[in-house]
Amino acid sequence: MTPLHTACRAAAALSLSALLWGCASAPPSSTFLALPSLGAPEATGADGRGGVAAPAASPAIGATGVATAPVLVVRRLGLPEYLLARRVRYRADTTTVDDWPRTFWAERIEVAMTRELTAALRQRLPGWTLCNASCGAAAGEAEPRAQTLRLEFSPLDFRRDRHELFTVVRGSLEAPDGTLLQRIERRYTLPARADTPQAHAELLGELLQRLAADLSPLVQAGAPAGG
Secondary structure, eight states: OOHHHHHHHHHHHHHHHHHHHHHHTOOOOOEEEOOOOOSOOOOBOTTSOBOBOOOSSOOOBOTTSOBOOOEEEEOOOBOOGGGOSSEEEEESSSSOEEEEEEEEESSOHHHHHHHHHHHHHHHHOTTOEEESSOTTOOTTOOOTTEEEEEEEEEEEEEETTTTEEEEEEEEEEEOTTSOEEEEEEEEEEEEOSSSSHHHHHHHHHHHHHHHHHHHHHHHHHTOOTTO
16 A cells, blocks of 8 residues: 555545544533413504503493403513523522523513413403503503502522522502502412423423413402402
């Protein structure tokens, strides 16, 4: 074998080794998580954006001919600052926050949680209109029949060391005129079914379902007369 042939074979072997090494060292693919869907999607308004949901039943009509269906505005949920990221984060122990490897939320988690809580509440409030913004009122005007729900979750931790999700939910339910109807404080500890990012997302969905079940009687009790 000539020196040229030897050099060519060596170069070919080197190229093959480099190719195999490149395949072996390719980074694993990322996982994108979505929260479980908890109800019917919001109706799309004339501007093409969601935000106003059609009531589950036809609204009542008052003597003036104006629809009197009660309205609930669910404001954007407040979450701890360390969770406001695309990476899916958990608490490893009392003082350590970490990320699930190569795992990201498919959308902003505070947006997804607000939407799914609204959907879960909608299932429990037939005849109500629910939304996250103006509920169809003119720009700058308040919806005259709208209660407002404001909630903050702190902490909101998937505890891998304890195999559970723990949160304290605080907030308020306000009357259409802005007066306080109800202060809200709830604590939830939910056991994890598995030590995976998917179990983390499923627990958040379960949390929102339980919260909606707890809040819907308060919302109904505060409905304006005739609603």
